[in-house]
Amino acid sequence: MFEPEDIREWRDHDVVDVGKKKIGSLEAIYVDTASDLPSFATVTVGMPTKRRLVFVPLVNATVGPDYLKVTVDRKLAKEAPSIDVDGELPAEEEPxxxxxYGMPYQTGAGGERRLGRR
Structure with missing residues:
Protein backbone atom coordinates (compact mmCIF):
# COMPACT_ATOMS: atom_id res chain seq x y z
CA MET A 1 0.00 0.00 0.00
CA PHE A 2 1.15 3.54 -0.57
CA GLU A 3 1.20 6.33 1.95
CA PRO A 4 -1.62 8.88 1.65
CA GLU A 5 1.03 11.62 1.52
CA ASP A 6 2.20 10.15 -1.82
CA ILE A 7 -1.16 10.75 -3.52
CA ARG A 8 0.31 13.33 -5.90
CA GLU A 9 2.43 10.57 -7.43
CA TRP A 10 -0.52 8.19 -7.82
CA ARG A 11 -3.26 10.58 -9.00
CA ASP A 12 -4.68 9.65 -12.39
CA HIS A 13 -3.24 6.11 -12.26
CA ASP A 14 -5.68 3.33 -13.10
CA VAL A 15 -7.69 1.71 -10.33
CA VAL A 16 -8.49 -1.90 -11.20
CA ASP A 17 -10.69 -4.56 -9.61
CA VAL A 18 -9.76 -8.07 -8.48
CA GLY A 19 -9.82 -9.28 -12.10
CA LYS A 20 -7.66 -6.31 -13.21
CA LYS A 21 -10.60 -4.67 -15.02
CA LYS A 22 -10.26 -0.90 -14.98
CA ILE A 23 -12.71 0.89 -12.71
CA GLY A 24 -11.41 4.40 -13.37
CA SER A 25 -8.61 6.80 -12.40
CA LEU A 26 -7.45 7.55 -8.87
CA GLU A 27 -8.44 11.02 -7.70
CA ALA A 28 -7.95 11.18 -3.91
CA ILE A 29 -7.51 9.18 -0.73
CA TYR A 30 -9.79 9.44 2.28
CA VAL A 31 -8.36 8.37 5.63
CA ASP A 32 -10.21 7.02 8.63
CA THR A 33 -10.11 9.94 11.06
CA ALA A 34 -9.81 7.58 14.05
CA SER A 35 -6.73 5.72 12.78
CA ASP A 36 -5.38 8.17 10.17
CA LEU A 37 -4.96 5.19 7.81
CA PRO A 38 -6.09 5.12 4.16
CA SER A 39 -9.69 3.91 4.07
CA PHE A 40 -11.28 4.83 0.73
CA ALA A 41 -10.19 6.15 -2.63
CA THR A 42 -12.24 8.35 -4.89
CA VAL A 43 -12.11 7.08 -8.44
CA THR A 44 -13.07 9.10 -11.51
CA VAL A 45 -15.57 7.18 -13.63
CA GLY A 46 -17.93 7.98 -16.48
CA MET A 47 -17.86 9.52 -19.91
CA PRO A 48 -15.78 12.69 -20.53
CA THR A 49 -18.89 14.87 -20.42
CA LYS A 50 -20.43 13.18 -17.36
CA ARG A 51 -17.68 12.29 -14.90
CA ARG A 52 -18.21 11.58 -11.22
CA LEU A 53 -16.21 10.28 -8.28
CA VAL A 54 -17.10 6.96 -6.67
CA PHE A 55 -15.80 5.76 -3.34
CA VAL A 56 -13.87 2.47 -3.29
CA PRO A 57 -12.54 0.80 -0.10
CA LEU A 58 -8.81 0.32 0.22
CA VAL A 59 -8.93 -2.76 2.47
CA ASN A 60 -6.18 -5.10 1.21
CA ALA A 61 -5.50 -2.90 -1.84
CA THR A 62 -2.16 -3.42 -3.58
CA VAL A 63 -0.13 -1.40 -6.03
CA GLY A 64 1.31 -2.49 -9.35
CA PRO A 65 3.64 -0.65 -11.71
CA ASP A 66 0.95 1.74 -12.98
CA TYR A 67 -2.20 0.80 -11.11
CA LEU A 68 -3.89 0.42 -7.75
CA LYS A 69 -5.70 -2.91 -7.38
CA VAL A 70 -8.67 -3.00 -5.01
CA THR A 71 -10.51 -6.05 -3.70
CA VAL A 72 -13.99 -5.11 -4.92
CA ASP A 73 -15.64 -5.91 -8.22
CA ARG A 74 -15.80 -3.22 -10.91
CA LYS A 75 -19.60 -3.34 -11.12
CA LEU A 76 -20.01 -2.89 -7.36
CA ALA A 77 -17.56 0.01 -7.38
CA LYS A 78 -19.30 1.79 -10.26
CA GLU A 79 -22.64 1.49 -8.41
CA ALA A 80 -21.17 3.03 -5.25
CA PRO A 81 -22.30 6.37 -3.84
CA SER A 82 -20.67 9.21 -5.75
CA ILE A 83 -20.03 12.94 -5.74
CA ASP A 84 -19.38 15.45 -8.52
CA VAL A 85 -15.74 15.71 -9.60
CA ASP A 86 -15.50 19.07 -7.85
CA GLY A 87 -17.86 18.10 -5.02
CA GLU A 88 -17.40 17.30 -1.37
CA LEU A 89 -18.73 14.39 0.64
CA PRO A 90 -21.45 15.56 3.07
CA ALA A 91 -21.10 13.99 6.53
CA GLU A 92 -24.59 12.47 6.34
CA GLU A 93 -23.56 10.49 3.22
CA GLU A 94 -20.67 8.64 4.88
CA PRO A 95 -22.80 5.79 6.30
CA TYR A 101 -19.78 -2.32 0.72
CA GLY A 102 -21.23 -4.09 3.78
CA MET A 103 -18.74 -2.39 6.08
CA PRO A 104 -19.57 -1.27 9.64
CA TYR A 105 -19.87 2.48 10.21
CA GLN A 106 -19.33 4.25 13.49
CA THR A 107 -18.77 7.93 14.20
CA GLY A 108 -16.23 9.07 16.74
CA ALA A 109 -17.20 9.39 20.42
CA GLY A 110 -18.14 13.03 19.80
CA GLY A 111 -20.08 12.24 16.63
CA GLU A 112 -17.25 13.44 14.40
CA ARG A 113 -16.84 12.42 10.78
CA ARG A 114 -15.29 9.09 9.93
CA LEU A 115 -13.57 10.09 6.66
CA GLY A 116 -11.11 12.89 5.98
CA ARG A 117 -9.64 13.72 2.56
CA ARG A 118 -5.91 13.75 1.97
Missing part, protein backbone atom coordinates in the same frame (compact mmCIF):
# COMPACT_ATOMS: atom_id res chain seq x y z
CA UNK A 96 -24.20 5.05 2.81
CA UNK A 97 -20.71 4.42 1.45
CA UNK A 98 -19.87 1.95 4.20
CA UNK A 99 -23.28 0.24 3.84
CA UNK A 100 -22.82 -0.14 0.07
Missing amino acids: KIFAH
